[in-house]
Amino acid sequence: MGRIGRTLFRLLLQQNKLTHLVAVNDIMPKENLIYLLQYDSIRGLLNAEIVSTEKGLAVNGHEIFFSSEPKIENINWKDRGIHTIIEATGLFTLLQDATKHFVNNPTRVLLTTFSQDIPVTVWGVNHLSGKTLPIISPGDCTINCVAPVLKTIQTHYPIQSLHINVIQGYTTRQELIDGAYKGLRRGRAAAHSIIPFEVNITPVLEKIFPSLSNKINSLSTRVPVACGALAELSVALDAPTSVNQIHSIFEQASKNELKNITTITYDPIVSSDILNNRHSGVIDGLLTSVTNGRYVRLLAWFDNEWGYCHRLFDWLQNI
Ligand SMILES: NC(=O)c1ccc[n+]([C@@H]2O[C@H](COP(=O)([O-])OP(=O)(O)OC[C@H]3O[C@@H](n4cnc5c(N)ncnc54)[C@H](OP(=O)(O)O)[C@@H]3O)[C@@H](O)[C@H]2O)c1
Numbered sequence: 001m002g003r004i005g006r007t008l009f010r011l012l013l014q015q016n017k018l019t020h021l022v023a024v025n026d027i028m029p030k031e032n033l034i035y036l037l038q039y040d041s042i043r044g045l046l047n048a049e050i051v052s053t054e055k056g057l058a059v060n061g062h063e064i065f066f067s068s069e070p071k072i073e074n075i076n077w078k079d080r081g082i083h084t085i086i087e088a089t090g091l092f093t094l095l096q097d098a099t100k101h102f103v104n105n106p107t108r109v110l111l112t113t114f115s116q117d118i119p120v121t122v123w124g125v126n127h128l129s130g131k132t133l134p135i136i137s138p139g140d141c142t143i144n145c146v147a148p149v150l151k152t153i154q155t156h157y158p159i160q161s162l163h164i165n166v167i168q169g170y171t172t173r174q175e176l177i178d179g180a181y182k183g184l185r186r187g188r189a190a191a192h193s194i195i196p197f198e199v200n201i202t203p204v205l206e207k208i209f210p211s212l213s214n215k216i217n218s219l220s221t222r223v224p225v226a227c228g229a230l231a232e233l234s235v236a237l238d239a240p241t242s243v244n245q246i247h248s249i250f251e252q253a254s255k256n257e258l259k260n261i262t263t264i265t266y267d268p269i270v271s272s273d274i275l276n277n278r279h280s281g282v283i284d285g286l287l288t289s290v291t292n293g294r295y296v297r298l299l300a301w302f303d304n305e306w307g308y309c310h311r312l313f314d315w316l317q318n319i
Pocket of ligand 1: 026304
């Protein structure tokens, strides 16, 4: 029940689906969780009554069981008839760890990021191949923004090479003030600096798009905002194009195969305008450029929490 767990909680509430949430497990004390569900610096005050109960917490009268077990194998949800477990700690993404959830007999485990050793299936890109997998590795917010854009470009043009820079708000996997961190730059004060660091989305994208192997480079640039992100894709094509052609491709896709996943705006937005947007990516039509007919620069905004949780919601409705 970190940022993603609590954002998904709010989305379930908004969509009148919270009654499907029967149990949560987090290492933070229950009172702390209730407080963080009620008061959220990005999403505002929760529009629901939430109280502590003997077994957990009740939201508008719907009771949710709460446990606080740091080890998956000690979580006892066996008699709760659970269909799906959402593994949202970000810690147990390897097959051997995520598999431990099956001690509670769910039909599915849904991760909230990508895994090193479970095939990544992205909604709107290759999700059909993931629907029957016992553990679903849906990629992270960046992959979910970038992969549908890449798939659409690739459908129309051969891609020669690609650079991705994701300009993104800070997360709990950085330090608030300077401190020790194994990725050194992640240990620098998150709200004080522009912090570039390597991201590991390249191998994930290469697995989704084998024809792009050795053609992708990626970087993440963390900036002092608490939420909201902008992915910049610089793509070298093997065929000529124009800004109008690129836009018309995405306008079509946003009404068809990428409906509710990727869209395009011609408004002069900034990152705070993307908050609470449901899409995985919103292409900024004012910033697209094509140089020499073959070098395309595309920028796509995304709410790394809310947009991503909509994709988790898509998974939950379809598995
Ligand atoms: N934030 C985003 O924008 C975003 C977007 C897409 C995907 N993701 C992915 O989603 C995952 C979670 O990210 P997040 O931003 O939500 O992180 P987060 O806010 O740090 O949430 C992780 C939660 O897991 C809890 N936790 C830690 N160890 C635990 C354990 N052993 N058992 C049970 N709970 C435990 C943490 O508790 P404490 O706080 O008490 O340590 C925290 O509440 C990551 O893999 C991330 O890459 C994040």
